[in-house]
Amino acid sequence: MSNAATFDTRTDTAIPVESPLAYSYRHSGAPRAGSSSRLQLRERAMLGHLILRGGAIVLDEAVRDVLGISLPGQPQALVQDASGERSIQWLSPDEWLVIVPGGEEFPLETQLRERLGDAHFAISDVSGGQTLLELSGEAARELLMKTVVYDVHPSNFPVGKGVTTVFAKATTILRRPSEERWELVVRRSFADYCYRWLLDAAAEYDVNVQP
């Protein structure tokens, strides 16, 4: 073992939880739109988010064995398992973001730590610190052009890519898991700002929010 402390921050009792957008729904609402909507926004709350740090060679095999996905070695790469429920994204030459269904993150961390033994690596649970917003609809790309400085043209941003970049005056992780869908990973404390920005910028597309 890596001689680090692990800590399961979830509890399985019926204790109420609040997603990072809980305040925003109450404060700014969640507009519903009909079939005319050109933009759909959905929060995928309470997922498991882990930051994985280490050398690619050190981590690759363990990740493949435990998670069944190979570690993306190329910059800006995003890979998913067959279900699309589990993903790993390159963030830096020694840093990856793993997103799994909520509750899987602690067993996953434990298994990875066992598998990696004394190797030098780090795993940090950040599940409470960020949330995933899903954008779909024909206006999604245009909305992103208003919002992020990175080039989201399909020739530069194919499916399977993800970047960390500037979101208005905050930052975001932006990824494209499929042709129709974009994902934004935003930090909890900035989530309300990001949400209000998106609602404002997407008003002209008749945005539909699915909390």
Next chain:
Amino acid sequence: MFYIYCPYCGEHREEEEFHPKGQAHIERPKEPEACSDEEWGDYLFFRDNPRGVHHEMWVHAVGCRKFFNVTRHTVSYEILETYKMGEQPSITADSQGPSREAAAVSQKEGVRA
């Protein structure tokens, strides 16, 4: 607004994603206690301000969070190359070497064409 090739991300990114960190290749003296006050003051406070080719350190703050070096012309603001931490510049005030960044770009554009 610069367009900076991050050698770790392998692509050009907008300046807003980066922070400048001053002159590159300033090494912390290995034995600070052996430095005179003047030597330590030089390390802390004194920097070059050339007209022409200059080496700077930047960090891809909103991105891969890696520090790297930039060779930039301080008159034209042209970025002549970027290179990873620990590497040496191929272009200096005295040299006319080929640009590493340009090579990487042409390689990339070759793929696109």
Next chain:
Amino acid sequence: MSQSKQQVFRLNAGGRIDRSRTLSFTFNGQHYQGHPGDTLASALLANGVDIVNRSFKYSRPRGIVAAGAEEPNAIVQLGSSEAAQVPNVRATQQTLFNGLTARSTNGWPNVQRDLMGLFGKLGGQFMPPGFYYKTFMAPASMWLTYEKYIRKAAGLGRSPMEADPDSYDHFNQHCDVLVVGAGAAGLSAALAAARSGARVMLADEQEEVGGSLLDSRETLDGKSADQWVAQVLEELAEHENVTLLPRTTVNGYHDHNFVTLHERRTEHLGETASVINGHRPVRSRMHRVRAGQVILATGAHERPLVYAGNDVPGNLLAGAVSTYIRRYGVAPGRKLVLSTSNDYGYRAALDWKESGCEVVAIVDAREAPAGDWVDAARAQGIKIITGSAVIEAKGSNRVTAARVAKIDIEAFKVSGPVQELACDTIASSGGYSPVIHLASHTGARPTWRDDIIGFVPGLVKGVQACGGANGTYALGEVLAEGVEAGIKAAAATGHAAQAVNLPSVERLQQGPAVALFQVPHEKPTLRGPKQFVDLQNDVTAAGIELATREGFESIEHIKRYTAMGFGTDQGKLGNINGMAIAARSLRRSIPEVGTTVFRPNYTPVTFGAIVGRHCRDLFDPERYTALHQWHVERGAEFEDVGQWKRPWYYPQKVNGTTETMHEAVARECLAVREKVGILDASTLGKIDIQGPDAREFLARIYTNKWEKLAVGKCRYGLMCKDDGMVTDDGVTSCLAENHFLMTTTTGGAAAILEWLELWHQTEWPELDVYFSSVTDHWATMTITGPEARKLLAEITDIDLDRDSFKFMDWRSGKVAGVPARVFRISFTGELTFEINVQANYAMHVWQTLFKHGEKYGLTPYGTETMHVLRAEKGFIIVGQETDGSVTPEDLGMQWCVGYDKPFSWIGKRALTRSDTKRENRKQLVGLRPKDPKVVLEEGAQIVLDPKHAIPMPMVGHVTSSYYSPTLKSGFALAVVKGGLQKLGETVYLPMADGQTFEAEIVSTVFYDPKGERQNV
């Protein structure tokens, strides 16, 4: 209400306007009519409005001169309501819409009868260049008074005083090829680049795309030029990779092909955007374009000739006359005299004649003009006077006659008798100046070309110029240059060239132009009637000559002395003429005199477009903790800490009145000291540090020791920069042998993470350690006060016994059923538990604490109370007690410095520099005001002798100051020179209002000096 006037100058046929529909508009309170397709300028001309403004300095009547962005006079203020005010709009660029309301920018109180006009006429002689400086700059204190009136009289436009109902936004664009300008060159360049598959953006500032092709006399493939434009646009629309932006001005060209475009999306439709489906579309949009290659196809501006009286309404550019006739169906007068130095000018006379109006004469500066257009004019029977020029326009509110004479350009004199030709319009053409403004923004210096009598743009990497912008004017060559530029740009971004068949263009014979800028007058320039160079800034030829006589030789100095090319004008019409006049006066060539640097923006940009969506409640990110909702509902007042919104204090209603901050803070402080308080401390930065060398890394980055910190223990750490000055502090806990959790100040979180990475990546990559931010993952709730243990014990399974869970320990367990890490550290001096849970559970835990806390008097407190409590204990706040010039020793924190650590940690060496070792440095002390009711001002300067003559020697200043309800006294922390040697001494704080406060220097610890309360 006055009656709408007839469009008396509207032609019966021709132009790209829709005569079947009529639009009403108001200018200076008068009602007029125009047609769809008009600009405000063309509609004003159609209605015979001669005077559109008063000039900036001399207050002379001014009329429309040009038809595009270069218009210097017709600058208007739009808006019928206060909220809709838009200043500095060029009437030549404003599309007419129904209900448009405009006023002249200049002319107070009105353009027809102007108060300043009197001053201008009388004082004009006495307003040489530098007038404003010379007259109003002394005494400097009076400038603010003068400025108000000068601005009002000069009229620089004004911003609205009410909120703008419109919205604006930004688009981040990326493309392979950005083509600026969609005239002949731009369209052919875009076509060539688009066919090769490149991502192309094509921007054009006009309402209709096509540039000069829209009013051209020439044909392409035997068809009228506008038909070719339509055909190209049709093809471009089919290319998915092409973005066409009409009504879009490329305003700024920045580093590395970053270009800012300003797209007007609803300005042509109405004063404010109409609501569609419940949403108001954005009025204008800033495109922030990163282009692989830029093609400047910005065309050329016609240069007016500089002659006496050239500013009287009725003096126009020759090309503008053609544009008004051919594009807008307006002849801006009845009787024309054309003064030209080249063949291009002849088109205005031909168009004028074809529209059915009278051409009195063409006055050509050349002795023997010859060319196809010259022949056409002769064939039409138009009188041509050669070797001559219009030397003076007569008239005051409108041209009444042109004075024409033979001139000797070389000798700069009138060489023959003067004849006076009655007319109402004088068109002039001195040739073309390529529009080099954007290229100038990059810092590239333009190059003078004798053959085209103009500057062509200097070019940085990744940019080309073609067509008029490159000094190429013959249509066939312009098209070919465009195609070539398009192919080259596409190739440079990795796209192979595709064939483009150029349309066939009739080849015209043209005679050479002559270089004529200022026209000589019978009187010397300094004594003759005014010859205007820069109409917008009222700069005359005499002014430039005077500037050179007063010793200004550099064109940049002449510009500043005369104001030539200043402000929103940016020298579009006047700069080359001004340089030519300076060159003549200095007896140098134009390239020797050089050109001034044009700066962004090319035309004025409304603030809304610059701000975009970053305004109102989206002005800056507001960061919230997981408990924000609770704080809002509890009525907290918030304090901005960085971008965080932190509860500042929680005012309560007592007997129907809301507590003041002072009252609320006093109540909150006492609750903590006597019972238990709770603080949302989630904003503290938290960095997860893992790796076998984590401990070594901490020892290098912090001033104090870490080698013996055991698992389960916490320690306060102080961080310096390598200059020895304190930069951050916080508690770091040992979670496991190779695992630490560092906390940082709220404001320093991001910077400290970057600081750790800096040292790891650049100096110590051999250390095996990783850092990750977990700030947002955890919510932190601090319960503090004598009752804290009892409260927590009710809802946790952690053993809270004082002997098993000691001060500076941490434990994990469940709090309110939620997994938690609890840290026994204290920033108040009281018994404290910091409860950390995953942020999604925070609200539940917080509410559970309140459910159980009522009986203990649990009181939420904010940052203000936190500050008072920590200051009573002498605990510093980095950034308040420190300012980047304070060492750990200055703070008296030697206990937190590991002088004997093996590695020379960051900041250590600097602590033995002569300056950091010197005596009499400012040291942190406590101050107790002699009068306990006094709360000293933070930042107040401290002196030892209040009777000393001013300036008194200042020995320090107050860093923190509060009223302590516990001590029932004001108290402060301060830095004082040699302060630790002065304990017990009295110091003085003279205030701005004349009062002087007395205070005693005391220990920084005001409360519980032995620290017993936190250990209970």
